[in-house]
Amino acid sequence: MKRAPIADILWLFIATRLLLIAVTYVGYILFPVPPHVYPVQPVDIVGLLTSWNHWDAIHYTQVAQFGYQNIYDTAFFPLFPLLIKGIAFLFGNQGYIAIGMILSNLALLGALFVLYHIAVDILGERVGRRTLLYLCIFPTAFFFFAAYNESLFLLLTAGAFLAMRRQKWWLAGLLGLFAALTRSAGLLLVFPYLYELWVTRQSSTDEKQSVFNQLRQTLPRLLPVVLIPLGTLIYCFYCWKAFNDPIAFSTVQSHWDRQLTLPGVGILYSLGQLFFVQPFGSFYEVHILLDLIATIGFILLAALGWRKLRTSYTLWIGLLLLFTFISPAIHQPDALVSSQRFVLEMFPGFITLAVLGIKHPRLHQAIIITFPFLQAAMALLFVLNRWMV
Secondary structure, eight states, X not given: OOOOOHHHHHXXXXXXXXXXXXXXXXXXXXXXXXXXXXXXXXXXXXXXXXXXXXXXXXXXXXXXXXXXXXXXXXXXXXXXXXXXXXXXXXXXXOOHHHHHHHHHHHHHHHHHHHHHHHHHHHHOHHHHHHHHHHHHHSTTGGGGTTTXXXXXXXXXXXXXXXXXXXXXXXXXXXXXXXXXXXXXXXXXXXXXXXXXXXXXXXXXXXXXXXXXXXXXXXXXXXXXXXXXXXXXXXXXXXXXXXXXXXXXXHHGGGGGTOOOOOTTHHHHHHHHIIIIIXXXXXXXXXXXXXXXXXXXXXXXXXXXXXXXXXXXXXXXXXXXXXXXXXXXXXXXXXXXXXXXXXXXXXXXXXXXXXXXXXXXXXXXXXXXXXXXXXXXHHHHHHHTTOSOO
């Protein structure tokens, strides 16, 4: 196994964190809330931190601090707030937002090392380095800086895939359990696990062996897959005990404007809003456009990557896309709301994008110019508490 370039990964991590710190500082100073009340005192460090405590970050830190106060909070899965709570307890039950942000950033750093090894295993060192670059400068990668669980989920799912690749099945199952406790989509890891196990069985078993011997070799590798749904079942048990509804996290999705539909309904609805409902230059037009570009872009990356990547990786990105498609927010103008954030979890798409960027230098130049600019602009909106979820 090739050793990861530790210094280069650290420099990339630090440089992109500094970019977001600069955006926070400039936004906090030059765009005060309320407007026209310009600060004349020294910078308030607590104020800088709380400028990142918006949207889902508020819910995760509140769950960490006060627990699940009502059934609607169950939409926010427990592992991330539990980690925040555990660390905050060591510091006298304080600093929740700071701890959440530190956890999110450390999880991203860990994910960068894992993703490097995954990409190098598939397509070599150059692709590995480019994958990390594109992930860190992606327009919505600022969510890795906030107290969101995106980076933790990415670390756990990518770690599970690397463990499968190394045939460390119990580790893959354990990471899958934690992923299922982080996001509802973590349960989907069962399918790539079973596929990787099947491929390994085909390559490692002798056709002349008896069925009994084949089962004896396969069963110990199959057992760890049970850990993945166990994570979901643990949370179901808690929801049942706390709110008398074992699938409360699914039941409350309508409260958050999510509806179960056929795949593709959200895209069609968004296209209709974009071309026939929203006026040119409207607030929602821009949001719909960003979510459509992210969604369609990763559909294309999934299609382009299926010949280049392992089948299990294509299966994973396809499952995540399907999971997003069947629960759009059709009662909002932007039915694909948050899609530009959800694609951050689809790491095979970034590997494919890296391959394309290497093959097409002009595409790489366009990415290098546009991605950091868009990330800075969108991070500034987030800091200013504008609608950016």
